[in-house]
Amino acid sequence: MAINKPSIPKGTRDFSPVEMSRRTYMFDTIKEVFKQCGFLPLETPAMENLSTLLGKYGDEGDKLLFKILNSGDFAAKVAPEQLSNSNALATKICEKGLRYDLTVPFARYVVQHQNEIAFPFRRYQIQPVWRADRPQKGRYREFYQCDVDIIGSKSLVNEVELVNIVEKIFSKLGIAVTLKLNNRKILYGIAESIGYADKMVDITVAIDKLDKIGLEAVNTELETKGISVEAIAKLKPILELSGTNSEKLQKLSAVIGESEVGMLGINEMSEIFSYTDALGCKLDIELDLSLARGLNYYTGAIFEVKSKDFAIGSICGGGRYDDLTGIFGMPNTSGVGISFGADRIYDVLVGLNLFPKSAALVTKAMFINFGGEEQLCALKQLAILRDNNIASELYPDVAKMKKQMEYANKREIPYVIIIGEEMSEGYATLKNMITGEQSKVKLAELSEAIAD
Amino acid sequence: MAINKPSIPKGTRDFSPVEMSRRTYMFDTIKEVFKQCGFLPLETPAMENLSTLLGKYGDEGDKLLFKILNSGDFAAKVAPEQLSNSNALATKICEKGLRYDLTVPFARYVVQHQNEIAFPFRRYQIQPVWRADRPQKGRYREFYQCDVDIIGSKSLVNEVELVNIVEKIFSKLGIAVTLKLNNRKILYGIAESIGYADKMVDITVAIDKLDKIGLEAVNTELETKGISVEAIAKLKPILELSGTNSEKLQKLSAVIGESEVGMLGINEMSEIFSYTDALGCKLDIELDLSLARGLNYYTGAIFEVKSKDFAIGSICGGGRYDDLTGIFGMPNTSGVGISFGADRIYDVLVGLNLFPKSAALVTKAMFINFGGEEQLCALKQLAILRDNNIASELYPDVAKMKKQMEYANKREIPYVIIIGEEMSEGYATLKNMITGEQSKVKLAELSEAIAD
Numbered sequence: 001m002a003i004n005k006p007s008i009p010k011g012t013r014d015f016s017p018v019e020m021s022r023r024t025y026m027f028d029t030i031k032e033v034f035k036q037c038g039f040l041p042l043e044t045p046a047m048e049n050l051s052t053l054l055g056k057y058g059d060e061g062d063k064l065l066f067k068i069l070n071s072g073d074f075a076a077k078v079a080p081e082q083l084s085n086s087n088a089l090a091t092k093i094c095e096k097g098l099r100y101d102l103t104v105p106f107a108r109y110v111v112q113h114q115n116e117i118a119f120p121f122r123r124y125q126i127q128p129v130w131r132a133d134r135p136q137k138g139r140y141r142e143f144y145q146c147d148v149d150i151i152g153s154k155s156l157v158n159e160v161e162l163v164n165i166v167e168k169i170f171s172k173l174g175i176a177v178t179l180k181l182n183n184r185k186i187l188y189g190i191a192e193s194i195g196y197a198d199k200m201v202d203i204t205v206a207i208d209k210l211d212k213i214g215l216e217a218v219n220t221e222l223e224t225k226g227i228s229v230e231a232i233a234k235l236k237p238i239l240e241l242s243g244t245n246s247e248k249l250q251k252l253s254a255v256i257g258e259s260e261v262g263m264l265g266i267n268e269m270s271e272i273f274s275y276t277d278a279l280g281c282k283l284d285i286e287l288d289l290s291l292a293r294g295l296n297y298y299t300g301a302i303f304e305v306k307s308k309d310f311a312i313g314s315i316c317g318g319g320r321y322d323d324l325t326g327i328f329g330m331p332n333t334s335g336v337g338i339s340f341g342a343d344r345i346y347d348v349l350v351g352l353n354l355f356p357k358s359a360a361l362v363t364k365a366m367f368i369n370f371g372g373e374e375q376l377c378a379l380k381q382l383a384i385l386r387d388n389n390i391a392s393e394l395y396p397d398v399a400k401m402k403k404q405m406e407y408a409n410k411r412e413i414p415y416v417i418i419i420g421e422e423m424s425e426g427y428a429t430l431k432n433m434i435t436g437e438q439s440k441v442k443l444a445e446l447s448e449a450i451a452d
Numbered sequence: 453m454a455i456n457k458p459s460i461p462k463g464t465r466d467f468s469p470v471e472m473s474r475r476t477y478m479f480d481t482i483k484e485v486f487k488q489c490g491f492l493p494l495e496t497p498a499m500e501n502l503s504t505l506l507g508k509y510g511d512e513g514d515k516l517l518f519k520i521l522n523s524g525d526f527a528a529k530v531a532p533e534q535l536s537n538s539n540a541l542a543t544k545i546c547e548k549g550l551r552y553d554l555t556v557p558f559a560r561y562v563v564q565h566q567n568e569i570a571f572p573f574r575r576y577q578i579q580p581v582w583r584a585d586r587p588q589k590g591r592y593r594e595f596y597q598c599d600v601d602i603i604g605s606k607s608l609v610n611e612v613e614l615v616n617i618v619e620k621i622f623s624k625l626g627i628a629v630t631l632k633l634n635n636r637k638i639l640y641g642i643a644e645s646i647g648y649a650d651k652m653v654d655i656t657v658a659i660d661k662l663d664k665i666g667l668e669a670v671n672t673e674l675e676t677k678g679i680s681v682e683a684i685a686k687l688k689p690i691l692e693l694s695g696t697n698s699e700k701l702q703k704l705s706a707v708i709g710e711s712e713v714g715m716l717g718i719n720e721m722s723e724i725f726s727y728t729d730a731l732g733c734k735l736d737i738e739l740d741l742s743l744a745r746g747l748n749y750y751t752g753a754i755f756e757v758k759s760k761d762f763a764i765g766s767i768c769g770g771g772r773y774d775d776l777t778g779i780f781g782m783p784n785t786s787g788v789g790i791s792f793g794a795d796r797i798y799d800v801l802v803g804l805n806l807f808p809k810s811a812a813l814v815t816k817a818m819f820i821n822f823g824g825e826e827q828l829c830a831l832k833q834l835a836i837l838r839d840n841n842i843a844s845e846l847y848p849d850v851a852k853m854k855k856q857m858e859y860a861n862k863r864e865i866p867y868v869i870i871i872g873e874e875m876s877e878g879y880a881t882l883k884n885m886i887t888g889e890q891s892k893v894k895l896a897e898l899s900e901a902i903a904d
Binding site for chain 2: 005006007008009012013014015016017020021024035036037038040041042043044045046047048049052063064066067068069071072073074075076078080082083084085086089090093094095096098108109111112113116118119120122123128130132141142150153154155157158160161164168275278279328329361362363366369375376379380383386389390391392393394395396397398407410411
């Protein structure tokens with residue numbers, strides 16, 4: 001039998017013990033803050049019905065769904081002429097797909113279980129999602145999202161809660177960040193006040209590029225979209241807004257004050273800022289009118305977080321939605337949520353070397369194995385160490401000392417315990433693998449010697 | 453647009469916050485023991501190449517794999533005549549499948565990363581697996597496995613290590629269990645010593661039914677498989693073995709002593725028992741010659757764990773394999789592993805009501821929201837509670853007191869804090885939701901009052 005070197009599908013990853021230890025530290029840090037802030041854990045299945053997923057992420061998103069082949073004799077239900085169209089065939093032979101994000105399954109869960117849930121419902125969810133995107137550096141086909149949402153309340157206190165969570169998590173992780181804030185109502189107000197309420201999307205898309213292509217190019221793009229020169233002139237002061245967040249809001253209200261929706265957005269932002277100020281929020285928060293975020297369901301505040309010291313794009317984002325559950329038959333349930341991009345945050349932590357010691361492998365001690373009576377004595381001591389919650393092991397084979405030491409070294413185990421002849425006197429030799437130091441220790445005092 | 457009540461695929465489950473809290477307790481308990489015993493975490497992708505999965509679980513297993521449709525214009529590569537056979541069509545339009553267990557991905561990982569791994573490799577892995585089995589009570593299409601393996605060592609100390617882990621985990625969970633042990637070499641020895649080495653599988657399958665159908669029916673089945681009446685008579689004393697484990701082994705060696713392989717198995721079991729005895733293992737270990745375990749790759753000791761107080765079948769199982777990685781081109785690498793069935797263990801914990809208080813929802817306190825200055829004061833106190841690691845929240849809306857209280861009740865939050873007029877004097881009212889007791893507490897002492 002010819003054997004191929006085994007591999008995994010492109011865009012997927014194995015997580016080695018070292019990576020797992022670091023990822024566990026990251027997830028635990030995030031989870032701890034979620035729990036501290038009163039959020040409840042939720043998990044949904046990896047597979048959802050395609051009827052739940054299709055049409056929720058736009059045409060492009062539909063194409064990126066991983067579809068699961070029906071079991072049994074599925075081919076019998078296909079007519080040959082259906083082979084001419086992959087999409088039509090797929091709907092014939094697949095009923096399930098892999099979760100594309102955590103938001104749609106969350107909305108589906110809320111509607112399905114609305115009678116059991118205590119609203120406002122505060123939930124967090126940390127699970128992998130799958131997208132059939134073209135893999136590239138930092139973009140995977142299987143990756144983790146960490147979502148936190150409060151649904152069933154319109155209060156802006158919830159937006160403040162999310163700002164608070166962003167501050168706490170990145171401060172715990174040691175990542176300096178900027179939180180960019182904007183509001184969909186303000187974006188609408190801008191479009192409305194220059195007379196193009198119907199072109200809000202075109203205007204937003206153009207403004208979004210300001211950083212990259214500059215004001216003139218943005219104006220050119222706006223012209224090609226059919227925005228009049230007059231209207232573009234009106235936009236200019238908005239795009240050039242500067243100053244503190246409250247100064248920006250003040251200037252903005254002078255320009256878009258005629259738009260009722262726009263003013264609602266300005267008032268929402270003022271209220272959010274008044275809270276974060278009063279609470280002494282130390283986060284660098286920036287009102288950024290060029291922030292748009294692609295997802296259609298956002299209706300109020302929108303968020304995006306960037307690392308100050310590591311260029312990798314947005315590492316966290318979210319916003320207020322007024323009708324996410326409407327698609328599943330439960331209208332008018334407002335919520336707000338934010339998603340932490342675990343894989344990018346991990347890359348930032350690696351890139352800036354921010355993992356603490358506690359994120360390392362945990363095994364602290366290894367017993368050398370000489371077999372016979374010494375092995376039995378080691379097994380007994382091992383049990384005591386473990387009862388004292390010291391992660392430890394016995395090298396299982398009676399191999400050469402050098403081989404056993406090399407193993408301990410490769411595993412980065414900090415202490416090696418040698419139980420040899422001194423056993424009869426109740427002693428062992430403890431070797432510190434980092435300093436190389438060796439000392440004679442009473443068997444009864446091994447745990448203390450290692451715990452230090 | 454007609455809206456269907458949303459649902460999830462059959463055989464899959466949502467895990468509500470209450471279930472998640474309990475599952476987290478269970479997984480954390482298992483993980484803690486794995487880590488304490490020097491095992492390293494590993495995760496592999498949900499999707500594997502079908503070439504990795506196919507042919508590893510028998511024909512029945514192949515049918516139970518969830519296959520993932522290729523992206524892009526897959527239909528173009530299919531000829532109409534291929535529609536007549538679902539299996540042939542599937543291999544044409546699917547290259548990936550969902551993980552069926554954690555053992556094959558582990559073997560694939562070990563071979564793929566053999567140059568980076570320090571052998572003997574001790575790893576644990578806790579992840580969901582997927583099987584297109586017919587769903588029924590206690591059998592799901594998505595379920596979790598918790599695997600622990602030591603690969604790259606033939607030492608029986610590793611078997612003892614797994615016995616130790618079984619003892620620790622179920623004792624921590626409070627589940628009384630019996631560990632059944634047998635050895636594939638003994639099963640071969642039995643078949644050999646009655647003159648039917650080539651019929652080991654038939655004999656094992658028949659013996660496996662002893663508990664259910666009784667000795668006579670087993671004998672009848674053996675006859676229909678072509679085993680002579682003489683040979684069946686030789687089997688009788690083996691099937692009727694009684695006494696302690698070492699008595700059983702002694703009697704057994706008198707019967708199958710001629711079989712070299714059989715004696716190897718007996719000696720292995722003696723050594724394992726001598727260790728567990730010397731180490732004072734408190735687990736109820738039973739040598740059970742009718743234990744066979746279906747998986748073909750086992751070659752030595754085999755394990756199975758049953759709850760003593762809750763009838764649900766095996767909740768944990770595993771064994772020694774001498775050539776698991778051979779299928780991927782790395783022969784002669786012996787290992788031993790055991791898999792904890794999370795979903796059945798969960799059912800036992802629920803059935804016997806064994807969850808401790810710590811497995812409950814974690815949010816400890818909620819502030820009532822009166823809006824205005826009181827709300828701001830509550831937000832500030834909330835921040836202090838959280839800094840003191842008390843999971844807490846503010847009800848986000850200025851709703852009626854009754855509604856807010858009902859929410860806290862439904863969420864099972866033990867403390868409600870009312871910040872009203874006494875705020876100006878630096879006081880709040882703390883309500884214990886379990887006892888109904890109310891007390892006036894200094895704002896500065898809220899954390900202490902709740903932490904008690």
